[in-house]
Amino acid sequence: MNMQPTESETVITEQETGTLPLLAVEDLQTYFFTDEGTVKAVDGASFEVLPGQTLGIVGESGCGKSITAKSILQIIDSPGQIVGGQVKLSLDGTESRNLLDMEPNGIEIRAIRGGEISMIFQEPMTSFSPVHTFGNQIVEAIRLHSSLDADEAHELAVDWMRRVGIPSPEQRMSEYAYQFSGGQRQRAMIAMALCTEPRILIADEPTTALDVTTQAQILDILQSLQKQNEMSILFITHDLGVIAEVADVVAVMYLGKVVEIGPVETIFASPKHPYTKALLSSMPTIDAAPRERMPSITGAIPHPQNRPSGCSFHPRCPSYMSDICGLKEPELMSVGTDQQASCFLYGRD
Amino acid sequence: MTEATNVETKKPLLEVKNLKKSFPIKRGFLQRTVGHVRAVDDVSFTINEGETLSLVGESGCGKTTTVRAIMRAVSPDEGEVLFRTSEEETVDLAELSLSQIRPLRRNIQMIFQDPFSSLNPRMNIFQLISEPLLVNGIGNHQEREDRVTELLRQVGLRPEYMQRFPHAFSGGQRQRIGIARALALNPRLIVADEPVSGLDVSVQAQVINLMMDLQDEFGLTYLFVSHDLSVVNQISDRVVVMYVGRVVEVGTPQELFRNPKHPYTSALISALPITDPTQRVERPVLEGEIANPANPPSGCYFHPRCPFATEQCKVEAPPLQMSSSGRLVSCHRVEELDLAGAGKLGAAAE
Numbered sequence: 001m002n003m004q005p006t007e008s009e010t011v012i013t014e015q016e017t018g019t020l021p022l023l024a025v026e027d028l029q030t031y032f033f034t035d036e037g038t039v040k041a042v043d044g045a046s047f048e049v050l051p052g053q054t055l056g057i058v059g060e061s062g063c064g065k066s067i068t069a070k071s072i073l074q075i076i077d078s079p080g081q082i083v084g085g086q087v088k089l090s091l092d093g094t095e096s097r098n099l100l101d102m103e104p105n106g107i108e109i110r111a112i113r114g115g116e117i118s119m120i121f122q123e124p125m126t127s128f129s130p131v132h133t134f135g136n137q138i139v140e141a142i143r144l145h146s147s148l149d150a151d152e153a154h155e156l157a158v159d160w161m162r163r164v165g166i167p168s169p170e171q172r173m174s175e176y177a178y179q180f181s182g183g184q185r186q187r188a189m190i191a192m193a194l195c196t197e198p199r200i201l202i203a204d205e206p207t208t209a210l211d212v213t214t215q216a217q218i219l220d221i222l223q224s225l226q227k228q229n230e231m232s233i234l235f236i237t238h239d240l241g242v243i244a245e246v247a248d249v250v251a252v253m254y255l256g257k258v259v260e261i262g263p264v265e266t267i268f269a270s271p272k273h274p275y276t277k278a279l280l281s282s283m284p285t286i287d288a289a290p291r292e293r294m295p296s297i298t299g300a301i302p303h304p305q306n307r308p309s310g311c312s313f314h315p316r317c318p319s320y321m322s323d324i325c326g327l328k329e330p331e332l333m334s335v336g337t338d339q340q341a342s343c344f345l346y347g348r349d
Numbered sequence: 350m351t352e353a354t355n356v357e358t359k360k361p362l363l364e365v366k367n368l369k370k371s372f373p374i375k376r377g378f379l380q381r382t383v384g385h386v387r388a389v390d391d392v393s394f395t396i397n398e399g400e401t402l403s404l405v406g407e408s409g410c411g412k413t414t415t416v417r418a419i420m421r422a423v424s425p426d427e428g429e430v431l432f433r434t435s436e437e438e439t440v441d442l443a444e445l446s447l448s449q450i451r452p453l454r455r456n457i458q459m460i461f462q463d464p465f466s467s468l469n470p471r472m473n474i475f476q477l478i479s480e481p482l483l484v485n486g487i488g489n490h491q492e493r494e495d496r497v498t499e500l501l502r503q504v505g506l507r508p509e510y511m512q513r514f515p516h517a518f519s520g521g522q523r524q525r526i527g528i529a530r531a532l533a534l535n536p537r538l539i540v541a542d543e544p545v546s547g548l549d550v551s552v553q554a555q556v557i558n559l560m561m562d563l564q565d566e567f568g569l570t571y572l573f574v575s576h577d578l579s580v581v582n583q584i585s586d587r588v589v590v591m592y593v594g595r596v597v598e599v600g601t602p603q604e605l606f607r608n609p610k611h612p613y614t615s616a617l618i619s620a621l622p623i624t625d626p627t628q629r630v631e632r633p634v635l636e637g638e639i640a641n642p643a644n645p646p647s648g649c650y651f652h653p654r655c656p657f658a659t660e661q662c663k664v665e666a667p668p669l670q671m672s673s674s675g676r677l678v679s680c681h682r683v684e685e686l687d688l689a690g691a692g693k694l695g696a697a698a699e
Contacts, residue, residue: 060549060550060551060552061520061549181638182408183638184638211407211408211576211639212407212576212578212617212620212621213407213616213617213620213634213635213639214407214638215620215622216619216620216622216632216634216635217634217635217636219622220634238549238550239622240550240624241621241622241623241624242622244622244623244624244625244626245622245623245626245629247626264626265626265627268624268625268626268627269627278551279550279551282550282551282553282554283550283579283624284553284554284557284577284579284580284582284583285579285582285624286578286579286582286602286606286618286621288579288582288583290582290583290584290585290586290601290602290603291561291583291584291585291586292583293558293561293562294554294557294558294583295554296551296552296554296555296558297551297552297554297555298555300519300520300521300522300552301519301549301551301552303519
């Protein structure tokens with residue numbers, strides 16, 4: 001379908017890290033088979049994550065960004081199913097394994113979850129067991145993925161609690177989730193995710209539920225730990241401001257598809273897809289003149305069951321062309337250095 | 350309204366004076382009171398007719414409790430909530446009994462945060478929007494239907510949708526329904542508690558634009574509550590910054606965000622993500638966590654996190670007073686600190 005081998009391969013060879021990207025998601029399709037019909041939550045998403053890089057996936061609700069992340073680790077809840085595509089993990093740059101070939105409950109993928117690829121979530125309260133201490137949960141994660149004994153694992157867990165900035169970690173190891181504040185729970189979750197030294201961290205809206213000052217602290221910690229561990233981050237958020245802070249490469253998603261992808265500076269300085277442009281201009285900032293009308297996107301995000309024909313953004317698009325946009329689906333095409341967008345404004349083939 | 354509206358646009362509509370509300374903490378089998386959470390700890394501000402006043406602050410700063418106390422969803426412990434009614438009478442909402450408040454409720458309406466849980470899923474749009482009219486015994490069925498048609502048009506929804514149920518609408522549309530419902534009784538004050546924080550960016554802008562348009566058209570007065578500084582900047586005439594139940598600074602968005610006078614305001618601004626990826630700088634991050642309102646620090650509540658704190662700050666709570674810049678600030682060092690521009694926080698602390 002929409003593979004773009006020529007473009008993406010040039011990107012990889014420029015990086016001197018072998019021939020294969022650390023993680024390559026190709027034409028991923030995850031559908032939800034509900035009683036009311038099929039919802040194409042992710043419908044042909046492709047992107048790559050390079051070592052040490054942060055890929056930001058940004059989009060509004062229903063764009064499939066979280067489902068994309070969960071598909072990578074095959075943790076999709078029923079009635080969702082991954083129906084197509086590949087997720088290639090290549091730890092050394094020469095050989096790759098397709099994670100989607102693995103049994104969803106098999107030993108292989110379970111070693112990768114929390115091992116090579118860890119994940120942190122938006123709601124740290126529901127991500128922890130309420131009846132086990134933090135210490136036990138972190139120690140369990142460490143022991144699952146290493147051969148350390150209980151004491152060594154305990155020591156390592158305390159060390160990680162300290163590294164994420166939890167005061168008096170030794171004492172807090174024996175506390176429960178409800179005893180922590182939101183920011184500290186998120187820190188503990190980061191500690192639990194990183195204690196196995198994963199190559200890739202998938203962060204799904206990790207700061208959305210936090211206050212701005214706490215958000216700044218958490219982003220700071222993530223970035224400094226990323227540097228120390230040379231870890232790649234797949235950062236999923238709806239907040240363009242956060243993307244501007246953390247991402248190296250940005251993929252913009254709309255209704256299950258990547259509509260634009262490119263280096264963060266390019267995406268913010270010269271967005272090409274009308275949706276990216278609209279999203280950026282409707283973002284409120286404190287530099288804007290107060291009491292002025294904000295540019296907004298007309299209409300609402302369509303229900304995923306009534307996906308518009310052709311380009312799914314066409315009913316809301318200010319540059320809608322009646323002769324093509326509603327009829328044909330655009331594919332990602334090159335629109336600048338390392339920048340791709342799926343829009344007929346930049347070519348009609 | 351009256352002929353004098355032009356002259357009197359600056360007349361206060363609502364004056365909150367020294368409002369206090371605390372909640373008991375109960376523990377143990379006998380539910381003994383072991384302490385108090387001081388949710389709102391001496392808050393004062395004034396909303397003038399026709400303006401938008403925003404309450405901004407992080408979670409636990411008391412902004413929602415302040416609003417609930419104004420609405421008398423909770424009864425304030427101390428203080429006054431002076432409201433000017435349509436008969437130009439000033440009443441203290443904090444003092445009235447609930448039955449005395451009832452006839453006044455139509456004057457103050459509320460828009461809620463969550464457009465999904467704030468609309469009854471078993472009522473159709475007509476029932477939802479006309480309910481306030483019905484409760485107040487206004488009009489017959491036909492008149493109510495006409496009013497709902499008019500309201501739906503005003504908030505940008507098609508009147509044909511009247512027989513549909515909330516589940517058929519998106520988040521942004523539901524928030525429009527919530528706004529129509531709030532407007533139904535021509536209230537004098539609309540209290541909006543985080544009305545756009547549950548919405549996507551593209552829809553958020555639409556709702557803010559709608560609220561501003563309606564304000565221009567009908568001369569509405571808003572009390573807007575939000576944790577999002579950039580949204581607050583967009584919609585407000587004046588902003589009240591709160592921290593742990595207290596007001597720390599009051600000013601126009603231009604003043605506050607370009608030239609903050611309180612270290613906490615400055616910290617909030619510098620914590621905002623910079624939306625230009627080419628401008629990434631190592632910025633100072635505010636250390637520590639928001640003080641616990643059940644056990645607040647001595648003196649200025651912000652002093653344990655404040656890079657400028659002195660001995661005085663640790664023992665003496667600064668009053669909210671007019672600084673020489675003509676702004677209400679509660680900081681002992683307001684006259685000596687220069688906090689203009691984000692990022693100063695760390696630079697000056699060195």
